[in-house]
Amino acid sequence: MPTTDPILISDLTLGYGTHTVLDGLSLAVPAGSITALLGGNGAGKSTTLSALLGFARARTGTITVCGIDPAADPDEARRLIAYLPENVALYDHLSAFENADYLLALSGERPKRGTIEDALSAAGLQDRAWHRRLGGFSKGMRQKVAIAVALLRQVPVLLLDEPTSGLDPRATADFNALLAEVRARGTAVLMVTHDLLSAADIADRIAFLEAGRVEHEVAASGEERFDVRKLHARFQLGAGRLAA
């Protein structure tokens, strides 16, 4: 594995109390790529994100974000990370523009007004929504605001937690297109998801997490090119979606 990968996890063991959640997890996400992390409930997907954000400390092994240990220097690591939780919750009594402005200010960024509007536009948010309060926004629209913030922060790492859950197919397609643009900027994207179809659409690699370690990892191209139906049969994921 190249040591320059923005996300680099090596033989990571992590747990809470006597319960071990991650057990020898190794994963690398290169710059300009999207890795989807799939796994059943309790497999350790969200804990992996927590470790990258510096919320959880490793028992053994190493975890770095652009060479920085998030547990040792969480502020510095978070400076390099944009994180989108499963439900992007922003401030309903602020407009899309004000939310972006505020979150950027919290991150130490002070972009100009036009720059924020450009980012909202690039994220696919229609201009009539920029100065509307978020109270009536759909999940997809909220995600676009959060993506705009991530774009403006120009961070090397984007962490996504179940980004397409609850999105309709069109919104999922829009989101994936946006994600492709983020990847094109050289960002390393780690996407935690249950949605194998969406992951297959956009990810460069899919890592299957089981009992706290990557059991299988496939690439989207080359000899490893993954076949969704085969993967589904093997890991019994997303049965409902595939049947539909």
Place this chain on the structure above:
Amino acid sequence: MILLAHELRLLLRQRLSVMALALLATLSAASLILGMSEVQRQRDAIAAIPAAQAEDIAAVADYVDRTKDAGSAAYYSFHPTWDAPSALAFAALGMRDVSPYILRVRALGLEAQIYDGDTFNPELALPGRFDFAFVLVFLAPLFVIALFHDLVSGEREAGRQRTLDALPRGGRSLWRRRSALRLSLLWAALALPFMLAAAWEQVAVGAILAVLAVAMAYLLFWAGVAALVSRLRCSSVTNAAVLASAWLLLVLIVPTLANVAINAALPIDQGAEIALAHREEVNRAWDIPREDTMRRFYARHPEWSPSAPLGPEFHYKWYLAFHQNGDESVAGRVRAYRAGLEARDAAARATGWILPSVGVQALLMRLAQTDLAAQLRYQDRIRSFHRRLRTFYYGYLFTDRPFDRTDFDRAPRFGGDIS
């Protein structure tokens, strides 16, 4: 500053927060206006004293001028004393609403005159006046609870906490900044109306700063309580309930129980009992030989003993002597009562070190000079004035000097600030 501006916008977009701040500012302003109007009423009453006194003395002088009797002059003339409110009294009326701030005394027995008025109106004595101290001590914590109970839990419940924590400058600095902003706004809602009122009343800068510091410290205490409760990681509703219970305990229940405990541990007579004892002593004097009364009086005040012996007729020097004997007979009880009051006050102030609500109230009353110490100082000034009054009238009575209209002008005047 940019972040604070963002936080301010965020807070001001929350209707409930804005309403809470506006309500606190309104209550603060209303309490100050009421306090100022009460103090002005007291000042007006004190300012009206000279004219009323002149009218009163003129009526007595008309009568006395005919008889030339110093005893009648001493008996019928009332002499006003007053305790002018301090510049800061409007902020904490303290004991000024339950204790007299004007007392018209005669040269007769003093203790009954002082303690006749020592009957508290329980409706006023329990909760006190609606003044700035009341708003700060009793109501401001509720506004702290309103603005702080969901500071962190609200973000958690809205699903934003993880997003905020994941930001490079999220986490503790964010909560500190938000807490500081809320605290500053709450403080401003109290402080701005207070500063305007204080400037109007020409309160000394040091006293203004002291009150502002006390208010900030008290708000900080409650913000600290809210921060402790938020560490339990309960829901906003639970936080609010826990904080409301803490308010009930720390502001109402425990101070009341502490007061009951102090009163039980330090039992004292009521002031009215001293007045009653004094009256009984005075009334008893009518039934004992007058010579016994005079002997007892001269034993304590030999400077008047060269006075001519009493004849069979009534003489005011005997009347005033047994009044003074009455004062001296209850002197021990008066000292004990005062010591008891001071001990209770000291115990209450000591309680203030562990009960901020009690401590803040005591501190504000001390700064406003409306506490027990101020009331006792006023009593001391009355006693001192009364001694001069007695000496003045005794000079006529015990030498049988005639007293005419012009002698009223020579009577001692109470030396208090009339404004």
